[in-house]
């Protein structure tokens with residue numbers, strides 16, 4: 001839980017409860033939308049993970065009540081996210097048009113929309129994972145898309161410079177345009193990260209790591225190598241681990257005394273992207 005979330009969470013009851021009595025509070029939603037849509041151009045979904053009042057509410061409260069089951073089926077499909085975006089935005093615009101320009105009624109439209117989506121987020125959060133709503137939230141989706149547009153703008157600028165800048169052409173500069181397919185860091189490894197491991201009397205060795213971004217994680221790619229080198233000939237185990245299979249246990253019989261092992265972990269997101277590798281080596285000893 002972040003300090004910023006502890007502050008921002010109070011905006012949610014202020015809008016969804018306070019807004020029922022004072023519809024002007026609905027304009028807070030509009031102000032926040034304007035703020036995070038601009039912010040997302042520079043920082044992607046920074047708003048979602050640090051500042052969104054509903055995101056904070058789901059992290060702080062609903063995470064304690066959630067059955068923590070993965071969101072599946074159409075909910076994770078790209079077309080479904082587009083459908084929710086079009087449906088909710090269409091509904092919002094339709095309701096605003098029907099206020100006839102009455103400012104108090106427009107405020108109440110935003111309050112109602114915030115209340116409705118909060119109720120859906122609570123139901124989804126309890127029945128599946130606490131942040132499941134964030135998978136389909138139109139506002140989160142918009143931020144994601146705007147963040148990507150930024151990378152495209154950057155890409156176009158770079159391509160433009162390469163094509164039209166004579167100096168660049170003369171110098172034959174090579175430019176890293178990997179921004180369109182940005183990598184992201186691998187999971188933080190928790191155990192084993194010590195040099196020596198004594199497995200005497202233990203039936204298995206448990207592998208542990210920080211499991212963040214539950215909503216976007218499909219599973220983990222786990223690999224175990226003999227020795228320090230992570231080359232194909234040293235590979236002794238390769239598994240795709242579900243997010244619920246934690247900690248991941250490997251039978252002690254797999255390991256030999258005085259032998260060094262290296263484990264490598266990558267996070268796989270719902271859209272199939274793999275994180276950078278996290279890896280660590282350890283030696284099996286007998287005390």
Ligand code: SF4
Nearest residue numbers: 048052055134137140
């Ligand atoms: S996805 Fe929507 S509800 Fe979730 S944190 Fe982002 S803006 Fe808030």
